[in-house]
Amino acid sequence: MQGDFDAVWTGGHLATMADESGYGVIENGAVAVKNGLIAWVGRAADMPGRAAGTHDLRGRWLTPGLIDCHTHLVYAGSRVREFEMRLEGATYEEIARAGGGILSTMRATREATEDELLDLAHARAEKLIAGGVTTVEIKSGYGLDLDSELKMLRVARTLGEERGIEVVTTFLGAHAVPPEHKDDRDAYVRLIIDQMLPAVAAEGLADAVDAFCESIAFTPAETRRIFKAATKLGLRVKLHADQLGDLGGGALAAELGALSADHLEHASEESVAAMGRAGVTAVLLPGAFYFLRETVAPPIALMRKHGVRMALATDCNAGTSPITSMPLILNMACTLFRMTPAEALAGVTRHGAAALGLLDTHGTLEVGKVADFAIWEVESPAEIAYAPGDNRCLATIKGGQPL
Numbered sequence: 450m451q452g453d454f455d456a457v458w459t460g461g462h463l464a465t466m467a468d469e470s471g472y473g474v475i476e477n478g479a480v481a482v483k484n485g486l487i488a489w490v491g492r493a494a495d496m497p498g499r500a501a502g503t504h505d506l507r508g509r510w511l512t513p514g515l516i517d518c519h520t521h522l523v524y525a526g527s528r529v530r531e532f533e534m535r536l537e538g539a540t541y542e543e544i545a546r547a548g549g550g551i552l553s554t555m556r557a558t559r560e561a562t563e564d565e566l567l568d569l570a571h572a573r574a575e576k577l578i579a580g581g582v583t584t585v586e587i588k589s590g591y592g593l594d595l596d597s598e599l600k601m602l603r604v605a606r607t608l609g610e611e612r613g614i615e616v617v618t619t620f621l622g623a624h625a626v627p628p629e630h631k632d633d634r635d636a637y638v639r640l641i642i643d644q645m646l647p648a649v650a651a652e653g654l655a656d657a658v659d660a661f662c663e664s665i666a667f668t669p670a671e672t673r674r675i676f677k678a679a680t681k682l683g684l685r686v687k688l689h690a691d692q693l694g695d696l697g698g699g700a701l702a703a704e705l706g707a708l709s710a711d712h713l714e715h716a717s718e719e720s721v722a723a724m725g726r727a728g729v730t731a732v733l734l735p736g737a738f739y740f741l742r743e744t745v746a747p748p749i750a751l752m753r754k755h756g757v758r759m760a761l762a763t764d765c766n767a768g769t770s771p772i773t774s775m776p777l778i779l780n781m782a783c784t785l786f787r788m789t790p791a792e793a794l795a796g797v798t799r800h801g802a803a804a805l806g807l808l809d810t811h812g813t814l815e816v817g818k819v820a821d822f823a824i825w826e827v828e829s830p831a832e833i834a835y836a837p838g839d840n841r842c843l844a845t846i847k848g849g850q851p852l
């Protein structure tokens with residue numbers, strides 16, 4: 450007889466997300482935890498052994514802890530004045546002259562101390578946790594000089610240690626060309642390759658490297674150079690791709706063995722097919738699509754056709770997606786992108802894990818994986834995505850411990 454679990458959650462229903470499609474439902478299920486890992490999962494009536502502690506779900510639903518696989522959670526400064534100015538009819542030029550845009554976030558982030566950034570990030574993380582999140586990816590990219598980029602990544606790591614959530618860090622030096630290099634962008638690309646990447650790798654501060662590959666940011670050729678250097682240092686890559694136009698970013702991600710290509714509103718079928726063949730996860734960001742009032746949705750039907758995994762994330766950032774609610778993102782994915790609620794939930798669990806290279810250990814309720822759960826006051830898993838602005842998450846569990 451097995452048994453001897455540290456804790457068991459029982460008396461409710463499980464959406465294991467363990468199958469390729471659907472919720473992997475186990476009604477009247479139980480999940481048992483030992484040493485922070487899932488030790489048993491199945492029908493409660495079949496559970497062997499005993500547990501030191503029993504948690505009664507009272508008929509509620511338990512899912513894997515949600516994974517927010519694309520955020521810019523660490524930043525200072527607000528862009529609310531810019532939001533207001535735009536709605537009052539200001540032009541892009543006027544906003545730029547008033548000091549708005551990504552460079553305003555850069556200035557505020559450079560000026561902020563590590564403690565100030567950490568406090569701001571804690572407040573945002575708390576909202577994510579309240580919506581079921583147990584793992585969050587955080588990018589740098591508002592420092593745009595060596596010290597400020599390292600500062601952002603250290604803050605992200607410290608946040609994870611202090612709050613007990615899992616933080617995955619990504620170096621995004623190639624987010625924008627900072628003003629001091631605006632007349633010599635190649636010097637900035639060389640700075641990234643020759644100084645920033647080696648320093649980030651030496652300090653172990655980043656789990657992956659990202660680039661903003663768009664007509665207003667970095668070219669595919671620059672992205673390729675940066676990613677080749679990252680790969681040489683043993684770092685995985687991922688890409689902001691095809692958000693504003695089709696630069697073949699999805700295909701580039703496939704060519705370079707990226708973990709994910711993110712945004713993808715304008716991705717061509719050629720790119721989507723290449724991603725399918727290479728196993729690159731698509732990370733879709735309906736919050737930015739909504740906030741920017743975009744009109745071209747990502748090619749969901751092509752992604753289904755070519756077997757591309759679709760992850761979803763908040764893209765939490767001051768300028769284009771000031772959103773800290775994963776349930777809201779699920780609703781937006783359904784209403785704006787016409788994804789099914791089951792696809793949406795997979796997007797923030799098993800496919801979110803795949804986007805971070807963590808599917809072997811995270812993202813589903815399966816024996817041996819981390820005991821990261823979210824518990825929901827819903828009648829069915831689809832209800833998590835149903836009501837915009839409604840958060841039905843009752844509790845978030847990380848490694849078998851309530852967060």
Ligand SMILES: [Zn+2]
Nearest residue numbers: 519521689764
């Ligand atoms: Zn982003």
